[in-house]
Amino acid sequence: MPASPPAEEPALHVEELDVTYGRALSALRSVSLTVPHGGVVALLGANGAGKSTLLRAVSGTLRLHRGAITGGRIRYGDTALDGRDPVAAVRAGVVQVPEGRRVFAGLTVDENLRSGGLGLGRRSPALVRAGRERVFAFFPRLAERTHQAAGLLSGGEQQMLAIGRALMAAPRLLLLDEPSLGLAPLMVHRIAEVVREINAQGTAVLLVEQNAGMALSLADHAHVLEVGEVRLSGPAGELARTDAVRRLYLGEETGTDRPSDAGQGVA
Numbered sequence: 001m002p003a004s005p006p007a008e009e010p011a012l013h014v015e016e017l018d019v020t021y022g023r024a025l026s027a028l029r030s031v032s033l034t035v036p037h038g039g040v041v042a043l044l045g046a047n048g049a050g051k052s053t054l055l056r057a058v059s060g061t062l063r064l065h066r067g068a069i070t071g072g073r074i075r076y077g078d079t080a081l082d083g084r085d086p087v088a089a090v091r092a093g094v095v096q097v098p099e100g101r102r103v104f105a106g107l108t109v110d111e112n113l114r115s116g117g118l119g120l121g122r123r124s125p126a127l128v129r130a131g132r133e134r135v136f137a138f139f140p141r142l143a144e145r146t147h148q149a150a151g152l153l154s155g156g157e158q159q160m161l162a163i164g165r166a167l168m169a170a171p172r173l174l175l176l177d178e179p180s181l182g183l184a185p186l187m188v189h190r191i192a193e194v195v196r197e198i199n200a201q202g203t204a205v206l207l208v209e210q211n212a213g214m215a216l217s218l219a220d221h222a223h224v225l226e227v228g229e230v231r232l233s234g235p236a237g238e239l240a241r242t243d244a245v246r247r248l249y250l251g252e253e254t255g256t257d258r259p260s261d262a263g264q265g266v267a
């Protein structure tokens, strides 16, 4: 008998999302995008464009930053995520690695890893063990430092730990906020490889990066945010060839000078 086809895996749908901070500051306006099952989508944009805000809205952490969704919808498969808390997102399979490698500095590497996936309920020791082994396969350096305080790790090792902690929750969609920020080129290269491997194992990725070259080399699809709005969207390879992206985000000379000649998209 032929095997039945796999059940349709969920995808992330962000539809016409509006977000504000406080009473006045509109951080996102009518932002729509999707991340398909198993895909890698990159979000590019200057400082303050709203990239982290979008990830926070999806992961349910927006309220911790005093932000609020004021319009639109977010769903992951059949699960509505707008207005939910981080535990609901983690249970749905959506986990964020926040910007700035927020590890618990006073806890050991092992304790940090064990804190990943809290909110999933009591998990069997075998499951936790399997999670740690998966993390150590990606990051052997962490295996050598299980009892070391996370605050004493190098910047690159802390980023590994932050990603490892998220992996402990076995995400189906990983939200990565600036994983290369402040890291040496060799470490940036390793992080990019790991993102590729995590994706190859079936986890979709929504990647926010200032390093546009890295992001576009990893992503299938990309969006450019400018002051809270999506200005340009398309397949990553095509976006990388547009004048606007080459000039503004890849630092290349293109012969055009106007910042917003990007139009509304290449696809």
Ligand SMILES: Nc1ncnc2c1ncn2[C@@H]1O[C@H](COP(=O)(O)OP(=O)(O)OP(=O)(O)O)[C@@H](O)[C@H]1O
Pocket: 021, 022, 025, 027, 045, 046, 047, 048, 049, 050, 051, 052, 053, 054, 065, 066, 067
């Ligand atoms: N907690 C907050 N309270 C008030 N305003 C905020 C808060 N967080 C972000 N903002 C504002 O919302 C807008 C979008 O910020 P956001 O951090 O999402 O941008 P970003 O594209 O991720 O930029 P960066 O690369 O600098 O992190 C900016 O104008 C920022 O000043």
